[in-house]
Amino acid sequence: MIESFSQQFTALQGWLFETAIQPLVYHLGLMAYVEPVYEGLGTAMVGIIEIAVLVALLKPLERWRPVEQWAEKRAVRADVLYTWLHRLGVLPMAIFLLLVIPFNELEIWLRMHDIVRPNIEDVMPWLERNSVGAFVIYLLLLDLVEYWLHRWQHKFNGWWALHSLHHSQRQMTFWADDRNHLLDDVITSAAVALAALIIGVPSGQFFLLIIAGRMIESLSHANVRLSFGRLGERLLVSPKFHRAHHAIGVGHEGVNRGCNFAVLFPLWDIVFRTANFQSAYEPTGIRDQLQGRDYGIGFWRQQWLGLVRLRDAFRRAGGGAGFAP
Ligand SMILES: [Zn+2]
Ligand SMILES: [Zn+2]
Numbered sequence: 001m002i003e004s005f006s007q008q009f010t011a012l013q014g015w016l017f018e019t020a021i022q023p024l025v026y027h028l029g030l031m032a033y034v035e036p037v038y039e040g041l042g043t044a045m046v047g048i049i050e051i052a053v054l055v056a057l058l059k060p061l062e063r064w065r066p067v068e069q070w071a072e073k074r075a076v077r078a079d080v081l082y083t084w085l086h087r088l089g090v091l092p093m094a095i096f097l098l099l100v101i102p103f104n105e106l107e108i109w110l111r112m113h114d115i116v117r118p119n120i121e122d123v124m125p126w127l128e129r130n131s132v133g134a135f136v137i138y139l140l141l142l143d144l145v146e147y148w149l150h151r152w153q154h155k156f157n158g159w160w161a162l163h164s165l166h167h168s169q170r171q172m173t174f175w176a177d178d179r180n181h182l183l184d185d186v187i188t189s190a191a192v193a194l195a196a197l198i199i200g201v202p203s204g205q206f207f208l209l210i211i212a213g214r215m216i217e218s219l220s221h222a223n224v225r226l227s228f229g230r231l232g233e234r235l236l237v238s239p240k241f242h243r244a245h246h247a248i249g250v251g252h253e254g255v256n257r258g259c260n261f262a263v264l265f266p267l268w269d270i271v272f273r274t275a276n277f278q279s280a281y282e283p284t285g286i287r288d289q290l291q292g293r294d295y296g297i298g299f300w301r302q303q304w305l306g307l308v309r310l311r312d313a314f315r316r317a318g319g320g321a322g323f324a325p
Contacts, residue, residue: 142192164286168302175221181306236265
């Protein structure tokens with residue numbers, strides 16, 4: 001079934017490209033870019049399918065047992081825009097273009113210095129014959145990297161100035177997953193891509209890993225009373241688990257400046273003692289919003305205010321050391 005789906009997908013991609021995109025590319029004199037444009041079309045098509053699946057599955061789920069209900073839909077609109085920009089590949093593509101040159105340079109440098117990257121299959125030879133096992137190990141390792149990046153997004157004032165945008169949604173829905181500051185996106189994407197390069201994740205698998213992760217992350221932001229049960233809550237990040245991360249105070253204060261940092265597997269929160277399985281569907285947002293701090297409702301205002309907070313964080317730290325805890 002997967003094979004016939006992928007054949008149909010490629011056929012549709014080819015047809016769309018030949019009838020609509022290629023003539024345009026030639027018309028604009030951009031023949032040299034035919035291949036990346038073709039790949040970009042594939043990414044956008046995957047994104048459209050993904051959003052269709054999300055809407056078909058998660059909308060009814062949110063209608064079934066919503067945690068909160070609100071009449072004003074305006075605050076969610078920007079989140080929908082973030083999701084489309086991300087899933088259609090517009091932002092990931094821009095970030096990729098920014099990173100491709102430094103990463104190529106790094107690869108060349110590593111090769112010139114005879115530095116052989118460690119390969120998971122060398123450490124665990126049984127993985128060579130077990131593609132599902134290899135997939136799960138890569139997923140766990142990348143999730144560990146994301147766990148620590150997320151801890152630092154909360155720990156360092158400069159980084160929190162940007163990441164707080166993600167937490168500022170007080171009407172959280174499955175669309176909220178991609179609500180991030182663009183600069184924050186660039187930093188975390190670069191770090192994750194670098195980790196994937198070092199761990200040696202095969203590029204085909206990397207794409208699958210990203211999609212699998214994105215689906216679970218959207219679910220974890222859904223406005224739904226849904227727990228995966230005593231065991232399930234400890235295996236996979238659920239809407240209940242991630243809601244505690246977004247809860248006012250609970251999710252961004254205390255010794256660790258929050259709890260439930262894991263993106264996919266609560267395992268990392270359990271190992272590093274930041275898990276909170278007690279919190280139950282509390283209101284989401286940041287403490288200072290209750291005192292009237294504005295994080296913006298529209299896309300551009302949110303991006304601008306993020307930069308203003310970043311500047312203030314640097315100023316408070318006496319310039320230079322804005323990333324001090
Ligand atoms: Zn966070
Ligand atoms: Zn979140």
